Amino acid sequence: MYKSEQLALSLKHLIETGTWKLHEKLPSLRQQAETSGFSLITVMNAYQELEAQGLIYSKEKLGYFVADNPLQTALAKKVVLNEKIEINSLVFRYLKSIQSEKIVPLGSAFPNSQLLYSPKLMQTLAQQAKHRISYEQTPSLPPGNYELRKQIAQRYCMQGIPTDPSDIVITSGGLDALNLSLKAMTQMGDYILLQETIFYGAWQAAENLGLKVITIPEHPEHGLDLEAFKKAITSYPIKVCLLMLNSHNPIGFTVSEDIKFELAKLLHEHEIYLIEDDVYEELYYDQKKPLSMKYYDQQNLVLHCSSFSKTLGAGFRVGWVYAGKFSEHIQHLQLMSTISVNSFIQNALADYLTHRHYEKHLKNLRNTLKRLKNQYYQYLIKKLPEDCQVSYYPSGYFLWITLPQHIDSSRIYEKMILNDVGVAPSILFYRKNKKQNHIRINCSFEMNDEMINKIDLLIAQISER
Known part of the structure; x- marks a missing residue:
C-alpha cells in the first residue's frame, strides 16, 4: 500500500468517527505534512484521493473541508466500529446457567450427544x-x-x-x-x-x-x-x-x-x-x-x-x-x-x-439433522405469531427466530431458564446497541412429547404481549 493510501485511510477514519465534523476545515497541506511526517506530495495525493471519494471538498485559497456525503452516512449505518468489547462475563454467566442436566438444551451450541459418539x-x-x-x-x-x-x-x-x-x-x-x-x-x-x-x-x-x-x-x-x-x-x-x-x-x-x-x-x-x-x-x-x-x-x-x-x-x-x-x-x-x-x-x-x-457416520448424521430441523421449522412457523420469522437454511441444526421489535429476547431467555429450558438470546451474537429481538434454538433433539411441551412453552412466552 502506498504512503498516500495509508494516510488517506487514517484521515478517512477521522471523518467517519466524527473527529472531523461536517464542513470543518482540514489542516493545510503543510500542517498535515509536519504532523504526519509525510512529504507534501504524499499529503496532496491523500487529500486528492479523499476528494475523489467525495469525503472532502476544496475551496480556492481556503483549503479543504469535510464534505456532507450521503454515501458516508449510509456507510456509517452499515459498517460499525466496536472499539471496546465486553462480552466474556456475559457468556460465562450464560454458559453457567444452561449447564445443569435438568436444563432442556435448546440453547446448546452442540448437537444432541445421542447422535454423535x-x-x-x-x-x-x-x-x-x-x-x-x-x-x-x-x-x-x-x-x-x-x-x-x-x-x-x-x-x-x-x-x-x-x-x-x-x-x-x-x-x-x-x-x-x-x-x-x-x-x-x-x-x-x-x-x-x-x-x-x-x-x-x-x-x-x-x-x-x-x-x-x-x-x-x-x-x-x-x-x-x-x-x-x-x-x-x-x-x-x-x-x-x-x-x-x-x-x-x-x-x-x-x-x-x-x-x-x-x-x-x-x-x-x-x-x-x-x-x-x-x-x-x-x-x-x-x-x-x-x-x-x-x-x-x-x-x-x-x-x-x-x-x-x-x-x-x-x-x-x-x-x-x-x-x-x-x-x-x-x-x-x-x-x-x-x-x-x-x-x-x-x-x-x-x-x-x-x-x-x-x-458413514456423517451421512447418517446429516440425514437425521435434516429431518429434525425440518420438523422444528414446520412446527414453529405453524404455531408462532404471524409477526415472527424463522430463518431456514439447508444445513446444520440451528433455527434463527426473529421476534417483533418490541420483544427483548433476553427476557424470553430469563423466563425460559426459570422453566428449565435454555435458549440462546441474540445479545450473545451481536453488539448491545442493536434491537435484541432474535433467538437461536438447537433442533437436534427428537420432538417427543416432552420436547413439544417445552417448545409450546417458548411459543407461549413469545406470544405474550
Whole structure:
C-alpha cells in the first residue's frame, strides 16, 4: 500500500468517527505534512484521493473541508466500529446457567450427544486403550499426530485444495484454532473485521486480545454483504477478517461460491488475511459439500479452522487450523498455552478416519439433522405469531427466530431458564446497541412429547404481549 493510501485511510477514519465534523476545515497541506511526517506530495495525493471519494471538498485559497456525503452516512449505518468489547462475563454467566442436566438444551451450541459418539469410534477407542504403548510413544507436541494430520490433509485434497500434513496444526478444538490463529495474526489495537452477527467466541477472542472490531451486516439474500465488506476494508486499516461462511452460527446461511470467489479477489487485492471458522462444514444437506475459502486462496491469505466436536461429540474436542506458512508461529503459541492435544484421542481419530468409518457416520448424521430441523421449522412457523420469522437454511441444526421489535429476547431467555429450558438470546451474537429481538434454538433433539411441551412453552412466552 502506498504512503498516500495509508494516510488517506487514517484521515478517512477521522471523518467517519466524527473527529472531523461536517464542513470543518482540514489542516493545510503543510500542517498535515509536519504532523504526519509525510512529504507534501504524499499529503496532496491523500487529500486528492479523499476528494475523489467525495469525503472532502476544496475551496480556492481556503483549503479543504469535510464534505456532507450521503454515501458516508449510509456507510456509517452499515459498517460499525466496536472499539471496546465486553462480552466474556456475559457468556460465562450464560454458559453457567444452561449447564445443569435438568436444563432442556435448546440453547446448546452442540448437537444432541445421542447422535454423535459413533459406535465404531467407541470401538476404536477401546482397541487403542488395550495398546497403551501405541499412543504413549507417539510424539504429542505440536503440530500433532502425523497420521491424523495426513488424514485431514487428504480430505482437503479431495476437495481440490492441495494440502500437505505440514500445513495442518492440531488444536484443542475449533475455538482454540481460532484463538491461536487470531493471536498469530494480530497485536493489541489492531483492526479486525467480523460479521455483525457471529458466534460469541469471536467476540471473546477480540476482547481478550484487545482488538478493535469493524462489523458488517449480513446480506438478506447472499449472507455476506460484499458492498459493506468493500467499504469496510477501504475505510479502516483491517489486519485480518474472521468470518463464518458455511452453515453460519447462529443464522445458518451458507455463502454462495460466486460470493466467495469475489471475496477472495478482494482479499488478494487489498492483501488482507482471513481466518475462516468452518466447524459446521460437514453438516450440509445437499449432495455437494460447500467449498471453503481455502479453495479460492492463491496467495496463502486464508487460515482455515475446523473441528471434530460438532460431528463426533464435545468429548472429542480436537480441532485443527490449516496454517500453511504460519504453522511454526502457531505451534510456538500453542506451546505457551494448551501445549498439546491428548495423544490417545489423536491416535484413535487417526485410526477411525483411516478405516473410512467417518463418512458413514456423517451421512447418517446429516440425514437425521435434516429431518429434525425440518420438523422444528414446520412446527414453529405453524404455531408462532404471524409477526415472527424463522430463518431456514439447508444445513446444520440451528433455527434463527426473529421476534417483533418490541420483544427483548433476553427476557424470553430469563423466563425460559426459570422453566428449565435454555435458549440462546441474540445479545450473545451481536453488539448491545442493536434491537435484541432474535433467538437461536438447537433442533437436534427428537420432538417427543416432552420436547413439544417445552417448545409450546417458548411459543407461549413469545406470544405474550
